[in-house]
Amino acid sequence: MGQATALTRNETGIETVCGILKQQFGDRFQTGAAICEQHGHTTTWLRTQAPDGVVFPADTAEVSDIVRICAAHRVPVIPYGTGTSLEGHVNAPAGGISVDMSAMNRILAVHAEDLDVVVQPGVTREQLNTHLRDSGLFFPIDPGANASLGGMTATRASGTNAVRYGTMKDNVMALEVVMADGSVIRTAQRARKSSAGYDLTRLMVGSEGTLGLVTEITLRLQGIPESIRAAQCSFPSIDAACQTVMAVIQYGIPVARIELLDALQVKAVNAYSKLSLPETPLLLLEFHGSEASTTEQADAFGEIAAEHGGSAYEAVATLEARNALWQARHDAYWATLQLRPGAKGISTDVCVPISRLAEAVTRATARLDDLGFIAPVVGHVGDGNFHCLLLVDVEARDEVEKANEFVGWLADMAIEMEGTCTGEHGIGQGKMAYLGRELGAATDVMRAIKVALDPQDIMNPGKITLR
């Protein structure tokens, strides 16, 4: 987890920049303690490191101006979407300016015939899907939070639909980015594929604001399927549920969602969302396609589940019930926090090759039991990705230490299984210690790119540990 980074504050620069921004942006530049605190990282147990000021640009030209001003005085620039990242991405360890994109929330163009849309970074995923509702199209990527699309781009987010529709890497077609010198680039055109030079789109997706600030995003859209079926299925053990998932993926059933909740997570969700799901390991599924295809998929799933001791496949009949179920799934994080009021949540995020899924989840839960943590498990298991949410009293040093040890142990296990320490949350501050263990010399190449594109280290410094 969070390593101490020896970043120093450039007090003179910060003071100068705050003066210029105040003059230039008036009320759209704020330095009050409350707003600055709120723009530091507040979601998890990581310590808040507030910026010195928060600016609300209205367009790309203003973002470019802000970056030029900060660059001239070597002051950090930290992009801010909705503040829902879990790894300290919006913290300001050396102070600096938080660039809040909430006013850049326009949907610039819906190209229904090309199945794409152009948005500003402050648009949230729910806002986009509400806007698209009548077009017959939707944007599939859904992290738990109603995150901004800029933030989702920056962290290479995914969520429950990724098993079928991919992650942000697969759904961002092009970006407009303000670079560290204030210059504005466009990474690609709107063609569905291209071989024109380096893939700057994918380089920027997941770069966590450390290479540039995303100011416009072209996203791929999907047609709303003719038929959507949801299902729930209970299992006698985590292993049985995971074996079922592995078989579903290996048989190539194109599930749109296949989510695991362990018994404790189901209990938390029942309490928080007022549901009455059976409190044993549970898979929640969704099938997309034609009527015939979703029936076929559901039947094939039912057969596999039965072979592994799953309960009878239970269809979720109404749209209302389906929405309630997925809302409950998305609220799992908040539901979990209710299990131990006052505790902070530390979410792990490992992702392993699907063949290692059952072993990984089983070993993780066994160790959590041994250590005595209250820590439900939930996962986008079709991708091999699962989260243990450890509830920790962050004032109790031994508990924090034990949690740290577990997170490290789990990351090492995932890496040893040829998996990753982070499937979708990103590195930020929280996972810096594991990037080198996972990718070794490749981090030198990342560092060289960082130095080349941000020689002053002003773009979200102290994240991904590249300097």
Next chain:
Amino acid sequence: MGQATALTRNETGIETVCGILKQQFGDRFQTGAAICEQHGHTTTWLRTQAPDGVVFPADTAEVSDIVRICAAHRVPVIPYGTGTSLEGHVNAPAGGISVDMSAMNRILAVHAEDLDVVVQPGVTREQLNTHLRDSGLFFPIDPGANASLGGMTATRASGTNAVRYGTMKDNVMALEVVMADGSVIRTAQRARKSSAGYDLTRLMVGSEGTLGLVTEITLRLQGIPESIRAAQCSFPSIDAACQTVMAVIQYGIPVARIELLDALQVKAVNAYSKLSLPETPLLLLEFHGSEASTTEQADAFGEIAAEHGGSAYEAVATLEARNALWQARHDAYWATLQLRPGAKGISTDVCVPISRLAEAVTRATARLDDLGFIAPVVGHVGDGNFHCLLLVDVEARDEVEKANEFVGWLADMAIEMEGTCTGEHGIGQGKMAYLGRELGAATDVMRAIKVALDPQDIMNPGKITLR
């Protein structure tokens, strides 16, 4: 097309490196004129620029040694797969060493349960699929040529299946790469998704050997569908065929292949592959899925085609007939060359948003007619990508000039339509003039990355015009 690049030969360095490689690699280092010529670019009208020597490494450690030796003496290193690229990627404008990967052709691991495979770069796509045949899995990316997977990675190749399965960008999971200083990195683990730092995998895919030499590739595999149906459908005009394609994509029919051949291309294919297809604009299709799903898809396609004046949907009944049809499609390039013996082929490769497809193809063919070119059109039209293959007498200066003008005109039209000058062939030498027009200031960022990762400009210099 090809710009003159002012690269100078480092004669002393080249001589020294050739001496060292001869001593170290013996017969696996060749400097004969014939083999050097054969390792320059020979596929199209671009001038051959032979390397000074060709080395055949057996493993990653040897590739690393070769790069270290070349780096110590500032000598260019040019990776070579099967030599089928169309844009001069393997040329050696400043001389140097061609690194022929043909001996690195082992399939290192098939992880059937994870739907992935690890290969060396010299493995060809046909070799891989032959190897996989009994596993129930296949690798979908299929450029016309039986290219090496290293070369396909380097050019971000795609082909007929990309409309369903994506391009190399979507199917390469991880890479081992020898960097410009000889160091060896691994860009990712084998998890299906990851948010761990910069996406070096995607940065390397399509970098055309200018950032590093790929020595190991982890590829995503697909299950062979339960049902595969092929179909052909003739149309009264290019416009009618393209309007059909646009509707198919917009309705979200998950076609696995949807290929356009214009009347002249059909004629060429008939002659070369001894077929008797009706010589009007033609769509060739393939549907993948369950029996029910492929029937549904084919029916839905048939209805759309009929609305646009297409002939009755004609199923290709036998596996043999299907294979013959796709082989003929893959041989289209060679078939076209027979239309004008002695002429060289100049293939365009623009890709436009699908809504602009009919207009783009119609305008392109009209202009080719005006200019009097023999130039069949073939396209992966489901992606908005199509090729005009201009048959040119490269000794006739006015013809070459006219072809140049057309290629530039077409690239500009595609760019103006928010498309790209190259959907899948890459920039190489042939498309260097258009990259800046397409991506403007983004090329400065590409250049900064190139300088950071290859400060001596020894990695396939003179390609993508980044220096």
